């Protein structure tokens with residue numbers, strides 16, 4: 511006998527929990543199924559723990575730079591690694607408890623612990639129990655990709671999940687992958703005291719970004735003593751007698767091997783869709799396993815929706831949450847919201863951070879449209895020099911014909927926050943002249959945005 515619900519939600523991630531809240535508040539009987547920890551990746555092994563560690567690492571870094579600010583701390587800064595990790599665990603636990611309390615307080619919502627698998631397009635099995643519903647929402651998230659590198663199964667490699675459980679600081683952390691996860695963990699562990707080598711198969715870091723952004727980020731991290739091996743071909747892993755790992759890199763120059771105590775794989779994510787029984791429901795995926803969805807997030811099967819990282823339409827907490835907003839608006843509010851209305855934005859939480867919105871300069875050039883560009887180094891932003899963090903630059907791109915913002919890269923102190931003023935104008939569909947005439951507060955990084963857009967020049 512199946513248990514009947516109005517809605518089944520698979521995965522208590524960044525979309526699943528708020529959706530359970532909205533549906534149950536609307537009087538629907540909801541089953542929320544979670545096989546591990548409520549909050550999913552972001553809360554447990556993603557944003558929350560990493561940004562908590564970024565904060566510890568930044569405080570430690572600033573303390574080491576005490577002399578630059580006119581103070582000493584009576585000897586070298588000592589890092590208490592277990593205490594750093596305990597702080598991270600406490601922040602994660604608080605967030606998790608908050609979510610558990612929220613779910614527990616939802617009338618009409620039953621949290622079911624276990625692994626969900628489709629039996630038909632309207633039914634899902636969790637262990638011995640069969641659940642049935644008219645609508646099913648998949649918020650299954652993703653996990654670290656583990657490429658078939660030679661030796662990968664013979665060494666104790668780390669992922670974003672296991673690195674957060676380390677009890678001791680790695681002596682030398684080798685990181686395979688020079689993008690968001692690799693760079694954020696790289697700077698964290700370097701600041702905590704590890705030797706760090708980042709190994710990237712491409713010719714530059716964060717290849718989605720403009721080359722000048724990649725170069726500046728590399729320079730910032732090199733300045734802190736992080737080693738890089740780019741153009742790393744034929745990466746292989748070998749265990750060492752001392753318990754460490756040797757990474758064969760075979761780069762064009764430099765040593766052919768990196769001898770590390772630990773290796774972190776940070777080479778992308780794959781969706782948790784291979785063990786959902788999607789074929790039984792007839793739900794189509796693309797060749798990489800992402801669930802195919804339309805503009806309102808409905809899958810190839812009417813009544814089944816996919817939200818968050820598993821649909822391949824976003825890979826961030828804010829895009830997953832926005833997926834929830836889109837589905838809730840369409841199903842409950844009579845609104846017409848679509849994924850294609852969303853503008854790309856994100857931040858890379860190295861310190862100083864990179865705030866990004868819209869197109870890169872390279873993408874604008876490739877599009878062939880007439881554009882205007884404005885840039886300014888952070889060394890000419892008084893707030894940055896006052897704070898003693900003047901690395902980075904601001905770059906803004908505007909459509910020459912419509913005056914609308916096309917994109918921005920704000921690498922530097924406060925870049926992760928400042929970028930939102932451009933994001934908001936993009937959503938308002940306002941021309942750059944609105945920003946040019948605004949009068950922001952002094953001294954702030956934001957105060958230079960009007961100056962930059964007043965001096966836009968044609969993109970040659």
Ligand SMILES: Cc1cc2nc3c(=O)[nH]c(=O)nc-3n(C[C@H](O)[C@H](O)[C@H](O)COP(=O)(O)OP(=O)(O)OC[C@H]3O[C@@H](n4cnc5c(N)ncnc54)[C@H](O)[C@@H]3O)c2cc1C
Pocket residue numbers: 520521522523524525526543544545546547548549550551552553555556557558560561624625626627649650651652670691782785786817818819820824825826827828829830859
């Ligand atoms: C190290 C790291 C740092 C990150 N930092 C940021 C950041 O700073 N900012 C940002 O925006 N994004 C960041 N992200 C990305 C962000 O974590 C994800 O985009 C976000 O969590 C969205 O996930 P989701 O809602 O799709 O699913 P998730 O949050 O991953 O939730 C999916 C849930 O589904 C459960 N599940 C899966 N399959 C089943 C099943 N068959 N049955 C039952 N339950 C199931 C899982 O256990 C999980 O709890 C980071 C990611 C990583 C790895």
Ligand SMILES: NC(=O)c1ccc[n+]([C@@H]2O[C@H](COP(=O)([O-])OP(=O)(O)OC[C@H]3O[C@@H](n4cnc5c(N)ncnc54)[C@H](O)[C@@H]3O)[C@@H](O)[C@H]2O)c1
Pocket residue numbers: 657659686687688689690691692694709710711712715716717742745776777778779825826856857858859
């Ligand atoms: N600040 C944030 O918002 C944030 C932080 C961390 C993670 N994330 C999310 O997590 C996702 C995954 O991040 P990621 O950094 O793991 O993946 P990614 O897909 O962004 O980058 C993977 C990197 O690994 C390299 N690579 C791939 N295979 C390799 C190999 N065999 N050897 C060497 N290098 C190799 C790629 O060239 C690329 O530079 C991101 O898409 C992002 O959405 C977001």
